[in-house]
Amino acid sequence: MxxxxxxxxxxxxxxxxxxxxxxxxxxxxxxxxxxxxILGAKGAGKTTLMKMLSGVVSADDGFFEIDNRIxxxxxxxKAINSGIKSIYSDHCLMQEMSVSENIxxxxxxxxxxxxxxxxxxxxxxxxxxxxxGIDIDPNTLVVNLNNFEKLLxxxxxxxxxQSKIILMDDIFLYLDTSQKVKMxxxxxxxxxxxxxxxxxxxxxxxxxxxxxxxSVMRDGKLHSTRSRKEFSVEIIIQELLGCDxxxxxxxxxxxxxxxxxxxxxxxxxxxxxxxxxxxxxxxxISYINENLEEDLSPQLVADKVHLSSGYLMxxxxxxxxxxxxxxxxxxxxxxxxxLLKDKSLKIYQVAQRVGIxxxxxxxxxxxxxxSMSPKEYRNAYSA
Numbered sequence: 001m002x003x004x005x006x007x008x009x010x011x012x013x014x015x016x017x018x019x020x021x022x023x024x025x026x027x028x029x030x031x032x033x034x035x036x037x038i039l040g041a042k043g044a045g046k047t048t049l050m051k052m053l054s055g056v057v058s059a060d061d062g063f064f065e066i067d068n069r070i071x072x073x074x075x076x077x078k079a080i081n082s083g084i085k086s087i088y089s090d091h092c093l094m095q096e097m098s099v100s101e102n103i104x105x106x107x108x109x110x111x112x113x114x115x116x117x118x119x120x121x122x123x124x125x126x127x128x129x130x131x132x133g134i135d136i137d138p139n140t141l142v143v144n145l146n147n148f149e150k151l152l153x154x155x156x157x158x159x160x161x162q163s164k165i166i167l168m169d170d171i172f173l174y175l176d177t178s179q180k181v182k183m184x185x186x187x188x189x190x191x192x193x194x195x196x197x198x199x200x201x202x203x204x205x206x207x208x209x210x211x212x213x214x215s216v217m218r219d220g221k222l223h224s225t226r227s228r229k230e231f232s233v234e235i236i237i238q239e240l241l242g243c244d245x246x247x248x249x250x251x252x253x254x255x256x257x258x259x260x261x262x263x264x265x266x267x268x269x270x271x272x273x274x275x276x277x278x279x280x281x282x283x284x285i286s287y288i289n290e291n292l293e294e295d296l297s298p299q300l301v302a303d304k305v306h307l308s309s310g311y312l313m314x315x316x317x318x319x320x321x322x323x324x325x326x327x328x329x330x331x332x333x334x335x336x337x338x339l340l341k342d343k344s345l346k347i348y349q350v351a352q353r354v355g356i357x358x359x360x361x362x363x364x365x366x367x368x369x370x371s372m373s374p375k376e377y378r379n380a381y382s383a
Contacts, residue, residue, distance in 0.1 A: 008053070009065040013025070013026045026221065058073065082164070087151075089169050167198050170202065296355065340381065
């Protein structure tokens with residue numbers, strides 16, 4: 001789509017809380033029918049920027065321009081009057097009201113006597129749901145819906161409002177694959193109707209799937225804005241993390257083969273300090289080597305180095321070519337070689353000292369590693 005009409009322009013917007021600058025001279029433009037993703041890690045400033053665009057938080061500096069009108073002191077009233085609607089992941093709905101009441105909460109229809117026409121509410125809701133491909137009973141109380149259905153009700157409420165600008169707060173975060181596909185389709189239908197969409201997320205995968213334009217946000221600043229086709233995963237990670245190519249390659253190795261290989265949440269958790277990911281692996285290796293006699297498990301080792309067991313296992317697999325437990329047993333066998341030189345120790349005592357309670361299992365592992373049984377190894381050493 002060739003975007004021509006700017007529906008909102010943000011010019012040097014700045015927000016401070018005390019001495020901390022959380023939004024630092026941010027400028028961006030949203031075009032009619034465009035889906036623009038603001039991509040960033042936790043703490044990048046996405047939530048504050050969304051609140052500023054929705055008029056909930058006022059800017060300390062800078063201004064907004066909507067429909068070629070400059071708006072200083074932008075607030076909630078101006079946002080609503082400008083056709084800005086927000087959709088949140090925590091479902092801002094009236095729980096004890098029906099689905100249809102929530103959808104038309106700002107546009108109730110009265111009958112000839114001046115009373116609320118529930119029959120028309122239900123009819124209009126059915127028509128909207130039919131257009132959107134949604135199957136929910138309009139009379140159901142919102143409190144009885146699941147999270148995905150509540151999200152669909154929010155989407156339907158925006159759909160009927162004919163808003164010009166839609167702000168979305170990482171609403172895909174907890175959806176399964178089929179639910180995401182449905183949601184992507186609905187949001188793209190907003191774009192086709194000429195609505196401009198700004199989607200705030202930390203998922204590279206979601207941004208690549210839905211965005212026309214991506215802006216990468218870090219430390220309260222927009223560091224890069226490009227069309228989706230101009231971005232690569234490597235470029236986005238470099239912008240998101242602010243680290244060199246070596247760290248980027250390390251992060252990519254950590255998530256290779258995962259079902260969702262571009263999830264930035266996974267990258268952030270795996271990289272932690274961005275350029276010191278090897279510290280976790282080295283700390284785990286040290287802990288294992290110093291505690292071979294203990295009852296070790298991947299979860300225990302991961303807890304000791306303050307990393308999730310899944311990511312620690314990926315570190316072992318990608319950098320050592322083995323699993324945590326394979327490495328542990330290999331080190332136990334290595335230690336047992338020295339102990340076997342002491343003929344005063346029985347085989348089962350050697351096994352226990354390296355954390356293997358079953359001497360027969362120890363013999364199997366030892367032979368697998370050395371091609372000899374513990375007894376054959378001891379005799380060969382003596383010879």
